[in-house]
Structures are given as structure tokens and as C-alpha cells.
Amino acid sequence: MAEKTISNEFTKGLWSENPIFRQLLGLCPTLAVTNAVVNGLAMGAATTFVLLFSSIVISSIKKLIPNQVRIASFIVVIATFVTVADRFLAAFFPDISKALGPYVPLIVVNCIILGRQEAFSSKNPVFRSIIDALGMGIGFTISLLILSSIREILGNGTFFGIPLTGAWFKPWLIMILPPGAFFTLGLLMGIFKYLDKKRK
């Protein structure tokens, strides 16, 4: 029984409570950085890192935080880990850091992270919070990968920077421009809803 609920804790982030398609959280980075698979992967990894470590810290000190100032305390913890991620990317992956621009610091206001702290970590033990954070983080990363693969293949004819299509394929420039992001996500949401309905 206990084992089953723990695996539920993990898989709910992947499908039934998927942050992007189900809860519509964290849409700003989703739309902004998915013009190339590398950027989507980096953003997913950075967000998962911040989510995981903030969940660990917050669920361990949850008894010390007075209820009135909990949101402010959460934000300080999150901002600290975001700074770590931002500096790390700038030092080791300067190209990616440049491509992501202000969107790495903006992980602070990504509603997924604050939402999980408020809804989960501040009420559950450390281990469960880790599982929950991993599930949500991976669910978010996979969604980013799907979106960025579609956009990069159609918009640039490449995947991970490797050319996929021959010279006959004329890339749809619009897919890597802002409108492409909106169209792709909108259609994906429709498909997601359709699959979900069929499953029932």
C-alpha cells in the first residue's frame, strides 16, 4: 500500500497532474525557451534542480517557518537555488546561459515551484517531497522536450542541432518565432485533452 502511493506520488507529475498540460503552470518559460531542444532540456534540468532542492529545504524546515511569512520564506529559499543554477550555467555552459537570457533568473517566479512548496512540501515529510519534486520536474522537462522537438524539427529542420531533413525541406521559420510557440502549445493541449478523454 505504502509503496503504491509513493509511486503514485511520482507518476502524477507525469500525467494526471502534469504541470504544463494539466495545471497550466509555468507557461512563460515553456513558451519562451522551447525554440531549440538544447534550451528546453537546460531549462527543464535547471527547474528540476531548483524544485528538488527547495523542496528538500522547505520540507525539512517547515516547522520553523511561521505561517504568516511562509510565502516570503519560500521565495527566499527558491531565489537562492535559482542564483546557484544561474551562476552554474553561466560558468560551465555560457552559450546556453546566453540563449536562455533572463529566463533562468525568472525560474524564481515559475508558479510550478512555489505551487509545489505551498501545496506539498510544506505539509509532507522530506522523502515524499523529494519524490513529488522529481515527478513534477521530470513531467515538466518531458513536456518541454516534446514542445521543443516539434518546434526545432519543423522550424529549423534539426534535432539537437543535427540536421534531420534533406535540402528539399524548407524550414517553417514561423515555428521558432513567438507565434509558433503559441500554436504548438495550443494544439498539444487539444491533443492531450483528446487522449485523456479516450482513456476514460
Place this chain on the structure above:
Amino acid sequence: MELVAIFISAILINNFVLHYFLGICPFLGVSKRIDSAFSMGLAVTFVMTITAIVSWIINHWVLIPYNLDYLQIVSFILVIASLVQLVEMFIRKTSPPLYQALGIYLPLITTNCAILGLALLAALKNYSFIETIIFGLGSGIGFTLAIVLMAGIREQLDMADVPEVLKGPGIALITAGIMALGFLGFTGMLK
């Protein structure tokens, strides 16, 4: 001339919602009716302009002189959170009608990524004090324009026959895509 260029580009070309994808949550959440969308836009414009001023002062008088650039994220987010609280209390005391109009939208703004994005982008672009104010004001107006247009379209959409699976966020995102397509047309306006 430079200032006019910054102003116009913040409203039309580098529109916060349709180009930078900042503030998508209120853009989708509060765009069901025109009047509430307009109030939200006003509140955002107001807070953006003040944030632009305050974050510039903190960045240039405190963080840069003492080489504390790496504290930008933490200090900006704390400043914005407390600023919104202060603005809310100030408006409630001084101007009840304005408070009525902005009401519940003010606290929501703290978690609006457009505000933090504005502070970070202004710091990244190295704007002067005056340029930062113009940038903040223009971005706010651009946000208002986008959200009011969106609300107008969505009011019409309510009566349209939208495929079942696309109802709600799906069709809203596709509409936003078409709007972004239209706004791309402004790119040629300024070199």
C-alpha cells in the same frame, strides 16, 4: 528620439506578452472580460513603472557599487513583493476609487513574472534612469494592449463553435499565436 524608440518598441515590437512570453498567467487567466482585463492592465502598468524606478535605484546605487550583482535575483524579488504590499496600502488610504478599480488584481501581481522580467531586462539592457522609466511605462501599456485585445476576442469566442477538445486554454493559446503573428508585422517599424 532614442526614448521614443524605446517606448514604441516596448509597446508594439517587443511586446511583453507576445514577444517575451512574460505574464502569460494573467494573460490567460484574467482575459475573459474586457473590463477586468483593463483593470489588470492598469494595475500592471502602475506597478511596472514603479518597479522600474526602484529596481534601477537598487541596482545602480547598491548592487553595482558593492559588486553584488549576483544578489540581483534575490533582492529584486524581495523588493517587488514588498513594493506591491506598500503600493496596495498606499492606494487604499489615499484613493479609494482607484483601489476599487485595481482591487484584487494588485496582490496577484507579485507572482507575475512580467514584473521581475522587467527589472531583469532593464538591468540586462543597461538602460539609463530615464530610459528605464520609459521602458517600464511602455511595457505596461503593451501588456494592457495585449490583454484587452485578447479579452475582446475571447468575448466573441464564447459564441463561436469551438471544437470540444480545444475549448479553454487550447483555443486561447492559438488565438494568442495569431495575435503574435499580427504583432510580428510591427518589426519593420524601427530599425
